[in-house]
Amino acid sequence: MVDQNAALGLIDELRVAVPEEVRAAKRINSEGERIIEKAQEEAERIVARAQEQAAFLIDERGLTQAADEESRRIIADAQADADEIRKGADEYAVSVLVGLEGDVVKTLQSIKKGIAMLDERRSELIDGRASSNGTAEEQESWEEGEAEPARR
Secondary structure, eight states, rough: OOHHHHHHHHHHHHHHHHHHHHHHHHHHHHHHHHHHHHHHHHHHHHHHHHHHHHHHHHHHHHHHHHHHHHHHHHHHHHHHHHHHHHHHHHHHHHHHHHHHHHHHHHHHHHHHHHHHHHHHHHHHHHHHHHHHHHOHHHHHHTTTTTSSOOOO
């Protein structure tokens, strides 16, 4: 059998020790809950920050795409303007060259008329001298460009 006094002493010790153990367990339990709450808050903060960063990156990508589209539009407009300017410059150059060609043709015609007229005068002079002087040698030396016909 068990000693009654010893058993009662053990029960008294347990009564004193159990509340202390219960308080320690409650303290550990509340500390665990506090750590879990803190971890939950940290996780929520991390998720919120990740969502903000994702939204920022999406917005930034949208801005980048919009900027790319705008730059393509600006380049296309500039290319079209450059093509239009080149076309106008080419048309102007053609009109200037056509006008210049007309002036050159007129000048060439004037030069040909002048040469023809001078040839005609020279022929008249040669014919006139040949009939007045009459020698074939004189006529030939005049046609070869001597200043005066050779005289003997």
